[in-house]
Amino acid sequence: MTDTAANSAALAAKPQTLWSTAWRQFRRNRLAMICLGIVAIYVGVFLYAESVYWFARLRDVVPSYKVADFAARNAHPSTAHWFGTDFAGRDNLAQLIQGVRIAFEIAFLTSAILIPLGFLLGALAGYFGRWVDTFIIWLYSVVDSVPSILSIISISYVVGRGMKGIVIGMGLVAWVGLCRLIRGEYLKHKQRAYVAAARALGAGHLTVMLRHIAPNVLHIIIIVFTLAFPRFILTEVILSYLGVGITGEPSWGVMINDAKQRLWLGVWWELGGATAAMFFLVLALNIVGDALRDALDPKLKTAEGSKA
């Protein structure tokens, strides 16, 4: 009896932040926890792949995943090569691991464009309103009017094949969703008493926008990032197919496209490996993203359904 009373007293004393309540709710979702574990494994693989890549690059040697062994071309999966080998006898497992690296790099670099752009424009539009809002709404309506796959293709095509094109293309197109959500939040928070209090105490617009309101919308950025990540991976495959994808490195899109002709010759392990590697990450991220949204902000309307 006294024990529970002490417990609840401790609970009451401890401030209940958004994050701690969210984490408690997230933890209850067993499937999401498993998926979080899967994502953590992928992060580990990503770090490993990054180290393999940089090790070879700094030593100026051919990295292990690019070593061709023409004696073992298109080899079946075996104990030596768990996922078989490709047309040049390179180990598929090593390439899949590098695919994790490429996928994470694309996601991080794209987010480095998407998040600042979407956040700043959304915050400006929501906070200042009036003509700033009108202009930014016009801007995102315009970007949103172009079917996203076409604008991503166009930008990647003009920028040139490779990582740069993909990242700039997706970054300059995908900010719209975040911008919309952030704008809505800023519109809401602008009316709150704490903003008026901060203004009354003499805080400038920029301070209110970035120091006072921004922490209250931070969770949206995390949700959007988690839900956008799988879409980046799936888009990369399409871009690779259209010939504006990664070059010279084994991304999953490149592997799936390389496997296109060889599938008809009965080489299924290349396609299978890349699809499986992609599948688990995309699935885990989708589920974690949904659970995060449910835990942090159940009313948030994130765009769903992808058309390509």
Added chain:
Amino acid sequence: MTAYIIRRLFSVIPITMGVLLLVFVIYRVIGGDPAVRLAGKNATPQKIEQIRKTFGYDKPKFFNWQEAWQNTKPAFAQFRMEFARYRSKEVGVGTVFQAGFRLLRAPMAVFDSQFWQIVRQFAQLDFGKSLQSNQRISRMMADGVVPSLCITTPIFVIELFVAIALALLCAFYRNTWLDRTFVVISIVGMSISGLVYIMLGQYFFSFELGWFPVWGFEGVNYVLLPVAIGVIAGIGGSLRFYRTIMLDEMYQDYVRTAFAKGASHKQVLFKHVLKNAAIPILTNVVVAIPFLYTGSLMLESFFGIPGLGRMTVDAIYTGDEPVLFAMVFIGSVIFVIANLITDLCYTWADPRIRLQ
């Protein structure tokens, strides 16, 4: 209501201009000099210069201030001269007006630039010629629309109905094994690349089993497999989306009221929930309309269907920029128009919107 409709109609103009500006900025500004891209890797400077001349890439991008200034200066001198002659009664007032008119027109040369050239062309529905086939792009598009629609319309309609039916089923049996199974299937389906569905579908059903033709567009038989693959690849995302919409509606107060007054499950589902879900459904349908037009890029090029999607893919492979430019622009205009129509439908379907 009328005021709203008129306002909404006018709002199309800035968006369309913005889209044109965006596509222009992508193809002519961000990517650097388009002439260099078109000339290829080992082009001589002379060749690049020549391409620049032929396509008008040597003109200024947005405003031709130089040309305007050069035209205005002599026109102004002319006007002054004519005016002086009129003062000394050498010429009539008509000559002065003519000179004045020329002076007013001279600065219009500021619009002799790449962007305004495109605006003028597109306003006349002239999208230029393909670099590869030298055909008119408008002609190519007209040829490609029908095959594209043959693929995308069935996909769209089947997917819509199946997804909504399954979503209602899930909403009705929410949190039972049936609902969970569908949720798992849909999220699993969403997590596989569309390309993999196409590759496996073509490999098994066309190549291994030989049930359907692999390539071409000569009859109903050629369409069945791409449509089936398209539906399967897309149904996961749609089902999840519509299920969310239905569940949102299921927790509304009017549903409780309907149950309380004794309406059956079926009545509540079809008469109340489905009707109220119509607006979010409509929105999602509109978002998918440009997809009807662009076709499914990958499906068409895998199955050799001569539609707009394949045209776009070929244009990317061969670097046919005028075709890409026109495709992207038209796709966006269709979206803008579709959006307009939805908004007008809203005012008809939902009286609350009229008041805003």
